[in-house]
Amino acid sequence: MKTIIVPVDFSAVSYNACLYAAKMAEDIKAELVLLHVMELPASVAEFPVTQDVFEEIGMEDELKQLQNKLLAESNNKVNIQTKNILGSAEYEIKEFCNRKKPFVVVMGTHSYSLIDRFFTGSTTVYSAKHLRYPVLVIPSNVQYKPVKKIALASDMKNIYEIPAHEIEMIVKYFKAELQIFYAGKNQQQISRHSLPSLLLDHRLVNLDPHFYFVEDEDVLKGVSSLAKKHDIDILMIIPKKHGPFHKSQSKDFIFYTDVPVMAIHEDDVAEHV
Numbered sequence: 696m697k698t699i700i701v702p703v704d705f706s707a708v709s710y711n712a713c714l715y716a717a718k719m720a721e722d723i724k725a726e727l728v729l730l731h732v733m734e735l736p737a738s739v740a741e742f743p744v745t746q747d748v749f750e751e752i753g754m755e756d757e758l759k760q761l762q763n764k765l766l767a768e769s770n771n772k773v774n775i776q777t778k779n780i781l782g783s784a785e786y787e788i789k790e791f792c793n794r795k796k797p798f799v800v801v802m803g804t805h806s807y808s809l810i811d812r813f814f815t816g817s818t819t820v821y822s823a824k825h826l827r828y829p830v831l832v833i834p835s836n837v838q839y840k841p842v843k844k845i846a847l848a849s850d851m852k853n854i855y856e857i858p859a860h861e862i863e864m865i866v867k868y869f870k871a872e873l874q875i876f877y878a879g880k881n882q883q884q885i886s887r888h889s890l891p892s893l894l895l896d897h898r899l900v901n902l903d904p905h906f907y908f909v910e911d912e913d914v915l916k917g918v919s920s921l922a923k924k925h926d927i928d929i930l931m932i933i934p935k936k937h938g939p940f941h942k943s944q945s946k947d948f949i950f951y952t953d954v955p956v957m958a959i960h961e962d963d964v965a966e967h968v
Contacts, residue, residue, distance in 0.1 A: 696774075697725040697798035697868075702732065702788050702818065705757055708835045712803030715955075717765040717773055718839035723868065725798060726774040727765070730791055731758055732784040754779055785821045792828050798868075799829045799957070823958035824934045829865065830958045831929065837955060842869040842928040845957075847904075848876050848918045849933075851891040857933065859898045861959055865931075866902055873904040874925060878917025881910060915952070922954045930954045 701716045703709045713729065720727040731754050758777040765775055780787045792800060802819045823830040845866050849857075866873045875895060879885035885908045892906055907925065911917030922930050930952060 697723070698728060698795050699725050699799055699801055700728045700730055700788075700792060700795060700797045701801045702730045702784070702822075703758075703761065704731070705754070705761070706803075708803040710761070710803075711835055711837075712801050712833045713761065713765055714768055715833045715837070715839040716801040717769045717775070719801070719842075720773045720775075721769040722839075722841055726776065728795065728797075729758060729761060729765075729775065729777045730780070730788065731778070732780050732782060732787045734782070734784055784818045785825075788818070788822055789826060792826055797828050799831050799865075800826060801831045801833060803833050803835060823956075827960065829861070832956045832958070834953055834955065837953065840928065842871050844874065844925065844927050845869065845871045845929045845931060846874040846876050846922060846925065846927045847931040847933075848878075848914075849895060850914075851877055851888040851895070854891055854894045854898060857895065857898065858959055862899065862931065863902055865957075865959075869929075871928070873899065873902040874927070875899075875904050875906045876918050876921045876930075877906070877908050878911045878914045878921075879908065880912045885910065919952050919954070922952065927954055929957050931957045931959060933960065934958055 699716050699720050701713050703713055717727055719725070733754065755777075758779060762775050762777055766773070769775075778791065780791070788800070800822060802822060804819045819830075819832055823832060847862060862873070875892070877885070877888060877892070879888065896904060896906070907921050909917040909921050911920070918930070921927075
């Protein structure tokens with residue numbers, strides 16, 4: 696059985712991501728793990744913290760309440776586990792994923808314009824860029840619906856580095872259709888990528904993807920317009936060091952789109968179906 700991990704901080708945004716993940720787990724018959732990492736202030740971290748103190752100040756009761764709520768929301772059809780850890784959120788999430796090898800990590804995010812995005816936002820962006828497992832970021836206003844359409848936002852570069860096996864695995868697991876989106880500054884730029892699109896089509900031939908091109912100087916705006924037009928359920932991006940989906944562009948996709956964004960990577964550890 697596949698595992699979905701949801702890091703939680705008990706905010707409204709985090710709860711929405713948990714609810715989304717629970718309904719997804721029910722839909723695809725996966726187990727769910729609620730992971731809470733308690734980060735101590737630097738002044739406290741300088742002194743040793745015993746297990747007794749940790750349990751006293753921990754969030755076991757809150758996790759149990761959340762677990763019960765999600766069990767009710769998923770009709771008691773999902774195996775929901777909880778894990779409470781003391782440490783650095785980014786490090787502990789990474790280490791826990793390495794042990795559990797999840798199908799996907801589901802995280803929530805605030806709108807980029809909100810001041811209180813700092814904790815959830817920074818941890819989500821770090822995880823999306825650095826975890827070796829797919830990270831699905833859920834906007835605060837999005838509710839779960841069965842995944843029928845998945846789109847890959849592509850810059851049509853380094854086609855042979857695209858994790859085709861993982862994309863195929865995820866799309867087939869959801870029994871969804873795949874679309875490929877490309878936003879070019881002008882028609883000349885779009886025409887130049889006709890050959891790479893054929894190569895990408897060949898790499899993903901088992902999925903029979905549909906390609907859609909849009910002319911827009913703003914990649915995010917162009918891709919987002921296609922996602923809205925085609926009623927996409929999940930938008931895949933591949934964060935890269937360079938190119939349209941470099942570090943800052945990936946952050947924009949995570950914060951500014953109204954569609955769940957799944958970050959996958961060239962070196963992801965793909966779990967076989």
